Amino acid sequence: MADRQETPVGGSQRSGRKVDALTAKASVHAARIRELVGRLTAKESQLFLFLSMVIGLLAGLAVVCFRVAIDTTRIWLLGSGLHPRVLPTLLVPTIAGIFVSLLVIWVFPQVRGSGVNQTKAAVYIYDGYVPFRTVIGKFVTCALAIGSGFSLGPEDPALQMGAGIASALGRRLRLSKEKTRLLAPVGAAAGLAAAFNAPISAVLFVIEEVIGTWSAGGLGGLVLAAVMSVIVLRHFFGSQAILQVPPYHRFRPVELIGYAVLGVFGGFASLVFLKFLAYVRPRMRRLPPWTFYVQPAAAGLMIGLIGLVYPQVMGAGYTYISLALHGQYSWDTLGALGGLKIFTTGVAFVSGTPGGMFAPAMFIGAMLGGAVGGVEHLLLHHLTGSISSFALVGIGTLFAGFLRVPITSVMIVIEVSGNYSIIVPVLISNTIAYLISRRYQKVPLFDLFARQEGVELPSIEEQREHQVLRVEHAMVEPSFPIVRSESLVAEAMAMANSANARMLLVRFPSGRWMTVDRGQLDRFAEGDGQGRKLADVLTADWLPTVHPDQPLDVAIGMAQGRPLVPVVSRVDPGKLEGVLTLDDVLETYREASRNEGE
Amino acid sequence: MGEIHEEIERGAKWVARLWSREAILLTAIAALVVMFAITEVVVNFYTAKQGELAKMWFRRGDQSLLENRPKQAVEDLRNALRYDPGNTAYQLRIAQALAANNQIDEAEGYLLDLWNNQPGNGEVNLELAQLQARKGSPDAARYYDNAIYGVWPKDPEQHRWQVRLELFHYWFSHGNTAQAQAQLVALAAETPQADYEHHTEIGNLQLQGGDPRQALQQFQLALRVDRRYAPALAGAGAAEVAIGEYRNAIPYLQSALRLNSKNSEAAAQLQLARLVLASDPFEIGISEEERVGRTLNAYRQAQVTLAACASRHNVAVQAKIPQNAFQQIWAQGQQLQPLVTKLRGNPQNDLRIMNFVFSAENLAATECGPLKGKDQALWLIGKKHRLAEASGPGGK
Numbered sequence: 001m002a003d004r005q006e007t008p009v010g011g012s013q014r015s016g017r018k019v020d021a022l023t024a025k026a027s028v029h030a031a032r033i034r035e036l037v038g039r040l041t042a043k044e045s046q047l048f049l050f051l052s053m054v055i056g057l058l059a060g061l062a063v064v065c066f067r068v069a070i071d072t073t074r075i076w077l078l079g080s081g082l083h084p085r086v087l088p089t090l091l092v093p094t095i096a097g098i099f100v101s102l103l104v105i106w107v108f109p110q111v112r113g114s115g116v117n118q119t120k121a122a123v124y125i126y127d128g129y130v131p132f133r134t135v136i137g138k139f140v141t142c143a144l145a146i147g148s149g150f151s152l153g154p155e156d157p158a159l160q161m162g163a164g165i166a167s168a169l170g171r172r173l174r175l176s177k178e179k180t181r182l183l184a185p186v187g188a189a190a191g192l193a194a195a196f197n198a199p200i201s202a203v204l205f206v207i208e209e210v211i212g213t214w215s216a217g218g219l220g221g222l223v224l225a226a227v228m229s230v231i232v233l234r235h236f237f238g239s240q241a242i243l244q245v246p247p248y249h250r251f252r253p254v255e256l257i258g259y260a261v262l263g264v265f266g267g268f269a270s271l272v273f274l275k276f277l278a279y280v281r282p283r284m285r286r287l288p289p290w291t292f293y294v295q296p297a298a299a300g301l302m303i304g305l306i307g308l309v310y311p312q313v314m315g316a317g318y319t320y321i322s323l324a325l326h327g328q329y330s331w332d333t334l335g336a337l338g339g340l341k342i343f344t345t346g347v348a349f350v351s352g353t354p355g356g357m358f359a360p361a362m363f364i365g366a367m368l369g370g371a372v373g374g375v376e377h378l379l380l381h382h383l384t385g386s387i388s389s390f391a392l393v394g395i396g397t398l399f400a401g402f403l404r405v406p407i408t409s410v411m412i413v414i415e416v417s418g419n420y421s422i423i424v425p426v427l428i429s430n431t432i433a434y435l436i437s438r439r440y441q442k443v444p445l446f447d448l449f450a451r452q453e454g455v456e457l458p459s460i461e462e463q464r465e466h467q468v469l470r471v472e473h474a475m476v477e478p479s480f481p482i483v484r485s486e487s488l489v490a491e492a493m494a495m496a497n498s499a500n501a502r503m504l505l506v507r508f509p510s511g512r513w514m515t516v517d518r519g520q521l522d523r524f525a526e527g528d529g530q531g532r533k534l535a536d537v538l539t540a541d542w543l544p545t546v547h548p549d550q551p552l553d554v555a556i557g558m559a560q561g562r563p564l565v566p567v568v569s570r571v572d573p574g575k576l577e578g579v580l581t582l583d584d585v586l587e588t589y590r591e592a593s594r595n596e597g598e
Numbered sequence: 599m600g601e602i603h604e605e606i607e608r609g610a611k612w613v614a615r616l617w618s619r620e621a622i623l624l625t626a627i628a629a630l631v632v633m634f635a636i637t638e639v640v641v642n643f644y645t646a647k648q649g650e651l652a653k654m655w656f657r658r659g660d661q662s663l664l665e666n667r668p669k670q671a672v673e674d675l676r677n678a679l680r681y682d683p684g685n686t687a688y689q690l691r692i693a694q695a696l697a698a699n700n701q702i703d704e705a706e707g708y709l710l711d712l713w714n715n716q717p718g719n720g721e722v723n724l725e726l727a728q729l730q731a732r733k734g735s736p737d738a739a740r741y742y743d744n745a746i747y748g749v750w751p752k753d754p755e756q757h758r759w760q761v762r763l764e765l766f767h768y769w770f771s772h773g774n775t776a777q778a779q780a781q782l783v784a785l786a787a788e789t790p791q792a793d794y795e796h797h798t799e800i801g802n803l804q805l806q807g808g809d810p811r812q813a814l815q816q817f818q819l820a821l822r823v824d825r826r827y828a829p830a831l832a833g834a835g836a837a838e839v840a841i842g843e844y845r846n847a848i849p850y851l852q853s854a855l856r857l858n859s860k861n862s863e864a865a866a867q868l869q870l871a872r873l874v875l876a877s878d879p880f881e882i883g884i885s886e887e888e889r890v891g892r893t894l895n896a897y898r899q900a901q902v903t904l905a906a907c908a909s910r911h912n913v914a915v916q917a918k919i920p921q922n923a924f925q926q927i928w929a930q931g932q933q934l935q936p937l938v939t940k941l942r943g944n945p946q947n948d949l950r951i952m953n954f955v956f957s958a959e960n961l962a963a964t965e966c967g968p969l970k971g972k973d974q975a976l977w978l979i980g981k982k983h984r985l986a987e988a989s990g991p992g993g994k
Contacts, residue, residue, distance in 0.1 A: 047619070054626055061633045068644045080651045081677050172622045236641045244683050246707055247714035319680045326707040388707065 048179050052186050052221035055169060056228025059162035059190035063229065064236045066139055066161065067195075070154055073147025074315060082311065082319065089149070089307045093300030093314070096148030100141050100353055101296045108137025111354045115160025117450045119188045120210050120457050128167055128181035135164035141354045145296075149314035151303055151344035152355025155195040159206075159356075162191020162229070185210045186221040193226035194233045196358075197242045198415035202226045205408040209446060212460040244322040245417040246388055255385045256428055259393055262372045263429035266394060267436025269368050270401025273342045274441045274448070281350045282452050292352060299351035303344045312337050313344045316359035321366045321395075327388045329367075331374020334391070338367035357445070361398045362412075369394015389425070392417055396426045401433035404444040404461055409434075467592070471555055472548035474588035475567045475578030480505050480515075482576065485535040489524045492534055496521060503563065506534055511573030513543045513566045548577050552588060555580050652681035656688055659695065668699035686712055690721065697729055705729055720748030724761055731768055738768060739777075759788065759796065766803060778807055786816060794820035798830045805833065810840035828857040832864040835871075842982040844871040873975040879948050880983060890941045893948050896976055897938060900958035901931055903973050907966040924965075927957050956980030 077092045078084040084092075104112055111134055122130045142157040166187025170180040185206045193202035203222045207214060284295060306313055312320040324334060345360035373390025392413060399409035409430045414420060438444075443451065443459070450457040481499045483492050485508045496504055496518055504521075506514040516538060524530075524537045544558045545568045558565045559582040569575040659674030675692040682688060689708050696705035706729055712722045727741035742765040750757040762785050769778035782804055789796045801816030817834035820827055831854035838847035851868035854861055875881065879892040908915045908924040915928035931954045937947045959977040963969050969977050 047623075051623075054623075054630060057630055058626075058633065061630070061637050064637055064641060068640055071648075072644065075647075075651070080655070080681075081673075082680060083673070169622075169626060172626075173619050236637065238684070240684050244711075246711040319676075322683065323676070326704070326711065328704050328707065 044176060044179055047173070048175070048182070048221055049224060051166075051169060051173070051175075051183065052190075052224040053228050055162070055166040055183065055187050056190040056193075056225035057232055058165050058169075059158075059187055059225065060194045060229035060232025062135070062139070062161050062165060063158045063191055063194035064233060066143065066154060066158060067237075069139065069143035070147045070316075073143050074149075077148050078314075084149075084307070084311060084314075086308060089311065089314075090301065090304040093149040093304045093307075094297050095300075096144050096150070097295075097297035097300035097351070097353065098293070100145050100150075101293045103137070103141050103144075104296075104352060104354065105292060108133060108141060110134050111137035111141050112352050113354065113449060113453075114156035114349075114356050114446075115163075115354075116156050116209060116446050117453070117455070117457065118160055119163040119184055120446070120450070121455060122163060122167060122184045123181055123210060124457055125455070127177050128170060128184045130160070130164040130167040130184055130187075132164055132168045135161045135168075138164075138354060142356075145348075145353045145355050146315055148300070149303060149307060150296075150300065150348045150353050150355055151313055151315070151317075151341060151360055152348050152353065152357075153316045153359025153362075154356060155192055155358035156356030157354060158191040158195035159188045160191070162187035162189070162194075162225075166190070166225075182211075182218050182221065185218065186225045189222040190225035190229035194229040196412070196415070197230060197233055197237075197240075198412060199223070199226035199230045201408050201412040201415050204411050205405055208405045208408055209403075209460055212458065212463050241416050241418060242318060243325060243416045245325050245392060245419070246327075247419070251385050251389070251421070251425060256425060258373070258376045258380070258385065258390070259425035259429045260432055261376065262369055262390055262393060263397060263432025264436065265368060265372050266365065266397030266429060267401045267433035269338070269342070269364065270398055270433060270437045271440050273346065273364065273402055274437065274445060276342065276346045277350065277445070278441070278443075278448055278452075280346065281449070284350045284352070285452070295351040296348075296353045299347045299353060302347050306340055306344055310337060310340055313340050317341070317363040318359065321363055321391075324366045324370045324391045325388045327370075327386065327391075329370065331371045331378070331387070334367045334374060334387075335371035338364050338371060341367065357403065361402050362395045364402075365394040365396070365398030366391040367394070369397060385425075389422065392422060393425045393429050397429045397433045400430035401437040402445060404434065404437060406430060406434050469552040469588060469592055470548065471546050471550045471552055471567055471580060472578075473592075474552055474555070474584045475548065475580050476584055478505060478564075478566075478576060478579045480564075480579075482507055483516075483534065485509065485514075485533070485538070487534055488530065489521060489532055489534060489537060490530040492516065493521050493525060493530070505564075505566065505576070505579075506538065507574055507576075508535065509574070511568070513545060513568075513576075514538055514541060515543065515563055545573065546580065552585060556582070556585055559585055648681040652678045652685065652688070654678075655681070656691070659691060663691070663695050663698065666698075668695050671695035672699055672701070686716070690725065693725060693729075697725070697732070702729060702733060716749075717744070718749045720745045720750040720754070720757055720761070723748050724764075727761075727764075727768075739765070742768060755788075759785065762788070763799075763803075766807075770807060775807060779804075779809060782807060782809075782812070786812075791819065792823055794823040794827055794830060797823075798827065798833055801830070801833045801837065805837055805840060810837040813837045814841065826853075826857060828854050828861065831857065832861055832867070835864060836867050839867050839871055842978070844874045847871045848875075870975060870978070873972060874978050874982075877972065877975045878979045878982075879952060880979075886942065889948065893941055893951055894938065896955045896979075897931070897934070897951050899972055899976060900955040901928075903962045903969075904928055904931070904958040907962040910966055923961055927954065927961055930954050931958065952980070952983065956983065 077096070078088050110118065110131060115138065118134070119130065122128055138157040138161050142152070142154060146152055146154055163184040164187065166183040167180070170183040175183070188210060189202045189206040192205060193199040196202060203219075203226050206222060207219075211218060287295075303314060320337070323329065329337070341360055341364045345357070345364070348355060349357065370387050370391035372394070373385070373387040376390075377387060395416070396409045396413035399412055400406050403409070410423065410426050413422060413426045438461075444461045447457065447459040447461070480501050480503050481495050482505045483495055485506050492504055496502075503515050503517045506516055508514070516534065524532065529537065543562065543564070543566055545566050546555050546558065547570050548567055549570075555565055559580055563581070565580040566576055567578040567580055569577055655674050655678035659671045659678055662668070662671035662674055672692060672695045675688060675695055678688050679685070679692060689712055693705040693708040693712070696702075696708065706726070709722060709726045709729060712719065713726060716722060723741045723745035727738045727745055730738035730741055742761060745761045746758050746765070762781050766778050766781040766785065769775075769781060782800055786797070786800050789800065797816045797820040801813040801820065804810070804813035804816060814834060814837035817830045817837060820830035821834065824830070831850050835847045835851035835854060838844070838850060848868065848871050851864050851871065854864045855868060858864075877892055877896060879889045879896065884892075904924060904927060905915050908928075911924070913922060913924045915924050917925045917929075920926040920929045934951055934954055937944075937951060941947055941951075955976055956979075959969065959973055959980060962973065963977055968974075
């Protein structure tokens with residue numbers, strides 16, 4: 001009996017010991033994890049990079065779900081065919097427009113627009129703050145709008161969603177203001193990279209349009225996040241590029257004329273699109289507030305009406321871009337689609353429906369490019385390339401002319417086509433389109449939207465084109481004699497006397513510089529000091545030096561409190577190119593400012 | 599009171615620890631894992647649905663193509679490709695649908711895309727070859743060649759054989775008989791000995807290509823495997839007729855007709871062979887009476903045929919001064935009239951009379967279309983006779 005009683009007691013003791021052992025093991029592991037995470041979080045720069053990876057993964061997952069949501073919504077609402085039936089084509093975008101307007105006005109008021117400017121505002125105004133509600137709002141409203149056929153794209157919302165996720169994490173982790181501010185672009189790059197399946201273009205776009213600088217700390221995070229998000233996307237959807245691009249063969253130099261013509265057309269098409277948005281958007285926003293409830297529905301109805309004849313203009317339109325790239329449309333159809341897409345996208349955007357401009361810009365570019373190629377082919381059959389190569393180059397042309405991101409516009413074509421041989425036509429066409437667009441529309445697209453909303457965000461394009469003042473602009477010939485450090489004090493005094501200079505510049509063999517004034521020389525000469533070398537009597541108070549090509553901003557701090565700053569050669573630091581004084585620097589700035597004003 | 603204060607402080611510390619960077623980072627990683635799992639489920643469901651839709655549209659497209667509605671097929675297949683854009687089978691099918699819908703350039707776009715990814719794919723090369731052939735592009739031959747040496751996942755030998763056959767037809771239709779014959783030689787070499795059906799097919803093509811001796815070899819190869827294979831027997835008979843070996847043709851054709859009495863072509867060939875043998879005055883071993891009778895019959899038949907053909911062209915054969923070929927040949931026949939009565943004992947006259955016969959039949963064949971029955975037999979006799987003449991005394 002006793003044995004029988006002992007058995008359960010013994011069993012519970014054994015199991016108790018087991019539990020204790022497991023608990024101890026678990027606590028050891030937990031401690032190790034805590035230590036690991038603790039080590040990771042100890043340095044903010046390390047944490048930033050690690051966080052960039054986490055953000056990339058989260059943004060990638062969000063974009064995957066976003067893509068699924070858009071496509072599923074479209075299948076539910078418009079059917080699985082490329083050509084939806086008449087009634088859904090008319091009713092779905094109209095009714096969806098009503099829902100979208102209600103959501104935007106009552107639930108997610110910050111989701112209007114494309115998302116690029118909101119991210120920029122977060123960086124420059126709100127210390128990297130993007131409300132998480134925006135992420136949810138963008139997801140829901142854009143999935144509904146794009147899925148129901150609104151002529152908008154998912155990329156800019158993906159960019160903002162990425163920025164929102166990054167911002168939320170940064171805030172929770174109580175990172176420094178500087179790092180939190182940098183996290184939003186990191187998330188933006190991740191979101192955009194996953195949306196395009198193109199990490200390089202995404203990083204370039206964020207640098208070109210959002211942050212405007214190539215800071216090493218930020219760049220690491222951007223690249224890591226973009227790569228991680230693309231890895232996630234490819235895990236779920238495979239490595240297939242977003243567009244199915246046919247192979248392109250080497251072009252003949254004479255064909256470049258055709259691509260130059262495309263650049264001109266692309267530039268003017270971009271202008272039409274930009275001017276349409278610039279003119280209509282503020283007027284729509286000035287309408288009575290009750291109209292905000294019906295504007296998206298009216299836009300949806302208009303899109304539906306056009307969609308009855310040209311269903312290709314509904315939604316983001318990637319399938320049709322691929323078809324255009326495969327030469328599946330005649331030039332007149334391509335031209336009609338390009339023109340109608342400008343109208344439908346413009347209407348959708350100015351109605352306040354949330355959604356992006358990237359996919360429509362690609363669509364318009366591909367269609368108009370194909371159309372121009374088709375016409376050229378008809379007129380000069382042997383002088384031009386294939387229609388599909390024009391369609392591909394057209395994508396980049398609209399990016400350059402409409403979105404005004406010249407570097408991204410080249411890279412996006414290469415990344416979506418996987419073909420480097422197309423780069424020369426792309427460069428020519430994009431440059432022409434960019435120059436035309438810039439000539440006739442001074443303010444770029446995203447800056448235009450920001451200014452229409454009354455926000456003065458820094459224009460990256462203006463920054464890019466702003467003349468950087470350099471040291472060479474302010475430096476002058478030295479008015480003081482130069483003396484070697486091996487010279488005797490007496491020699492230096494004689495030189496100062498003969499030149500009637502109150503100061504001398506002393507050059508040391510190491511390429512370092514110092515100044516010595518008359519008072520100092522007199523002091524050194526006391527007693528038998530005249531026979532001593534300058535190097536022996538001068539105390540080390542080296543002058544900082546600059547080079548002629550350095551930005552002038554660098555020199556301001558150096559010139560402060562010093563009689564001059566030597567400007568030396570990069571090859572030979574002992575060779576004086578000129579000198580810089582604070583007065584010269586300030587005068588150069590004043591003159592530049594006067595020139596800008598003129 | 600102090601204890602409560604301590605508890606609150608402990609609680610605050612606990613909360614602070616809970617919201618430490620480490621904790622938040624771990625929570626984020628945990629959330630990442632959970633989100634990943636959820637996304638995995640969602641995407642699996644989504645891709646399965648996409649796959650179903652792709653298959654559904656592909657089936658529809660296939661059906662439309664089968665029902666000869668290429669426009670609808672293109673539409674359906676575009677839908678299929680929307681859900682499975684990388685599917686090469688769909689791309690190939692849409693190219694076929696586009697080609698069927700006369701959208702040659704569009705079809706070519708897809709095929710070139712496929713070709714770029716799989717330059718050795720036999721089916722893609724064949725489609726491209728057919729497309730180029732339709733466009734009249736000389737590239738067709740290159741793609742046919744690629745298809746012959748390309749990869750065929752199923753039944754490669756049969757596919758290659760068929761492609762080469764198509765290439766033969768391509769060259770043949772373009773009048774390049776040398777290339778066409780070369781393909782047939784290659785086909786024959788590639789055909790296994792036991793494959794009597796293909797040997798027979800090659801034989802028929804060689805016969806069609808004007809090479810009856812090679813054709814006969816192929817038929818004989820087929821008959822070595824199956825002596826009772828009726829198409830090979832009929833082909834061998836036809837080849838012998840084409841060579842001019844009418845006596846050899848008869849047993850082949852008789853056998854072919856015994857096996858398939860409905861073979862009208864073989865029956866016609868047999869009748870022709872018999873007619874040639876029965877009408878040839880140069881046939882060895884016939885009596886003088888028979889020879890004279892055959893020559894006379896041939897002479898009369900030629901006159902009738904020449905006059906009938908001339909009247910179809912509204913030409914009177916009799917003329918004082920012959921001005922056209924009909925009248926010249928007719929006059930030549932009339933000049934032979936005295937010889938006709940002196941055929942017996944003068945076999946050398948046969949040749950002159952028969953020369954007129956051949957000339958008359960030849961002209962009728964040229965001016966009035968293919969000859970039939972006895973006229974055809976006489977023409978063939980003439981053809982054979984001239985061959986014998988041309989090859990000289992040592993010739994056949």
